[in-house]
Amino acid sequence: MQIQPVLAALRRHRIATIVIALEIALACAVLCNACFLIVRRVQAMHVQSGVDEHALGTIKIEGFEGSQANDLNARVTAALRALPGVQSVSSIGAVPFGEPGVIAGVTRDAAGQQFGGVVDFYVAGPGAAKAMGLRLLAGRMPAPDEYMPVTQIVPKEAPILITHVLAEHLWPGENPLDKTIWSMDTHFRVIGVVDHLTIPQPGSGEEKDADWSIVVPAMPGPQFAGKYLLSASPEDLPRVMRDARIAALKTAPDAVLDLEQSRTIDQLRDTFFLSDRVMTGLLIAVIVALLGTTALGIVGLASFWVAQRRRQIGVRRALGATRGDILRYFQIENFLIVTIGIVAGMILAYAINLVLMSIYELPRLPFGYLPIGAVALWILGQLAVLAPALRAASVPPVAAIRSA
Numbered sequence: 001m002q003i004q005p006v007l008a009a010l011r012r013h014r015i016a017t018i019v020i021a022l023e024i025a026l027a028c029a030v031l032c033n034a035c036f037l038i039v040r041r042v043q044a045m046h047v048q049s050g051v052d053e054h055a056l057g058t059i060k061i062e063g064f065e066g067s068q069a070n071d072l073n074a075r076v077t078a079a080l081r082a083l084p085g086v087q088s089v090s091s092i093g094a095v096p097f098g099e100p101g102v103i104a105g106v107t108r109d110a111a112g113q114q115f116g117g118v119v120d121f122y123v124a125g126p127g128a129a130k131a132m133g134l135r136l137l138a139g140r141m142p143a144p145d146e147y148m149p150v151t152q153i154v155p156k157e158a159p160i161l162i163t164h165v166l167a168e169h170l171w172p173g174e175n176p177l178d179k180t181i182w183s184m185d186t187h188f189r190v191i192g193v194v195d196h197l198t199i200p201q202p203g204s205g206e207e208k209d210a211d212w213s214i215v216v217p218a219m220p221g222p223q224f225a226g227k228y229l230l231s232a233s234p235e236d237l238p239r240v241m242r243d244a245r246i247a248a249l250k251t252a253p254d255a256v257l258d259l260e261q262s263r264t265i266d267q268l269r270d271t272f273f274l275s276d277r278v279m280t281g282l283l284i285a286v287i288v289a290l291l292g293t294t295a296l297g298i299v300g301l302a303s304f305w306v307a308q309r310r311r312q313i314g315v316r317r318a319l320g321a322t323r324g325d326i327l328r329y330f331q332i333e334n335f336l337i338v339t340i341g342i343v344a345g346m347i348l349a350y351a352i353n354l355v356l357m358s359i360y361e362l363p364r365l366p367f368g369y370l371p372i373g374a375v376a377l378w379i380l381g382q383l384a385v386l387a388p389a390l391r392a393a394s395v396p397p398v399a400a401i402r403s404a
Helices: 003-014 016-045 066-081 128-132 163-168 235-253 265-272 274-308 310-318 323-360 369-393 397-403
Strands: 055-061 088-091 102-107 115-124 138-140 159-162 181-184 186-194 213-219 227-231
Touching: 003 323, 016 128, 016 274, 016 323, 016 369, 055 066, 055 235, 055 265, 066 227, 066 235, 088 128, 115 128, 128 227, 138 274, 159 163, 159 181, 163 186, 186 227, 186 323, 213 227, 274 310, 274 323, 274 369, 310 323, 323 369
Parallel strands: 115 213, 159 186
Antiparallel strands: 055 227, 088 227, 102 115, 102 181, 138 186, 159 213, 181 186
């Protein structure tokens, strides 16, 4: 079939063609960006924490005087360790999917000229790294005499564990063991490399990798108190956490138990990604509504044109056009309109992405989402126009001419 008659027909119906093409362009732009956001949210929700989530929980106490920290640490730790089913209790500064811990920029030189990025520091008491279930790839865990008091935010000149993703970022292709980084007016020496350890709040819009984490061994004290990591078997953990909250309230009646942070890591993960699940559901609903509206628009326009061209269809059938010719005519016409809309939609998609980048610090829309949106709209357009096109193809030539 020649394209020229189809283009000539579209030129005679410019306004209707432009309106439906704009609707398709908007659908294409929203579809590409919504799919991009959904994929990012789903990837974030499935992030590997690197810790044994099903066997860990935290207890957080606040509202106490710093002078009471040592006594409180001793009392609460002893009470929690005495609970049946508890395998270990350690002081901890942050846990995956909980509140943010220490976040700071690091450099690879003392002069601060070689910036390495902004990373998250896990301040961990004796036994915490082992309880978390971190998988050591190289080096060793901190020795007992390497746990030092926290002077301000972290211990000074402490040995650290680092994730292999962060190590590869800081020293590509090199052995990170015994390397040094500088941050917070001190320096840290790498003694071990772990497989995975996500930052406490992954996927929160930052450009950095979710595994840019560092573990700093520290001795509990006035600057490091009130948060505890408990480990137990997954079967016992719900009961252990219930008993731990009760024990913490009895042991430290002068402090405040933070119920939001005193949960299992599984519960913290569910709460942390709740807004992402809601957002994903809303985006899917928007996509369905927008594609449904676009499909109805195509069906309405095609039905109108079929009714308007009934006599033309009858004449073409009388001159020898087959039902297949009529069907292909409407399908090609729809394909051209959808293609015009897709081209405009791709430009609009990047314009919307630029706005989202400036407001929400999102990364640039990958090119691969554009063909996905284009194929989806081509398929939608062909399915939407199929019923009106079949109806046009089934019109008897004589009846069409007489009724026109």
